[in-house]
Amino acid sequence: MGVRVGAARVAPLALLTLLLVLGAAGASSAASRHRRYLHFPFGSTLRVAVSTKWATVFDTKSTPPIWTQGINWGITYDLPNGTQIYGPSGLGPAGAAGRRGRRDLYRRVQTAIDSTGFLGESCLLRAICEAPQALPVGSNVFAELLRVVLWDEDVGEPGTPPYALAHRSGRDRHDCADIYRDCPVSVLGLLLSLRPANKQ
Secondary structure (H helix, E strand, O other): OHHHHHHHHHHHHHHHHHHHHHHHHHHHHOOOOOOOOOOOOOOOEEEEEEEEEEEEOOOOOOOOOOEEEEEEEEEEEEOOOOOOOOOOOOOHHHHHHHHHHHHHHHHHHHHHHHOOOOOHHHHHHHHHHHHHHHOOOOOOHHHHHHHHHHOOOOOOOOOOHHHHHHHHHHHOOOOHHHHOOOOOOOHHHHHHOOOOOOOO
């Protein structure tokens, strides 16, 4: 009787082990998955808003200050939708429109950085240079969105030489802080260090 109870307990365990071994053997011979890409529906936009506020004290004798001061900054970028155009790469009105949209975004970012007192062009080029090194594929959604914005696919295209050069320098693992010395801060590093405020 004791042998039957033991066999009843061992049989499901042996069956489970057999299934796991067969499953592992089948998994090693299965075809690999195709690489996935992040595509957005046509007309999608990325909107980023940064808001900061701090207490303004007029009278230090009063208990908590009731006035606050804040700065808000926002930007919108049209996300790529994965549409493929067959023919010479980057030529024609569709390729020019994509480069024009990216240049327009870069110009807006430069203006926003200029308003903080830093050199906008140098800081943007440094961020583009740092993107291939600091933004690994698939790390998180925020990093993926930054990769979409900062990853210059038009490397070598005639319309974007400074951006293409910055991207190529980062891809080749050059020291971006040394190349773009006019920008003392890493804008990309600041963006990646942002964390939501703890609600108490």
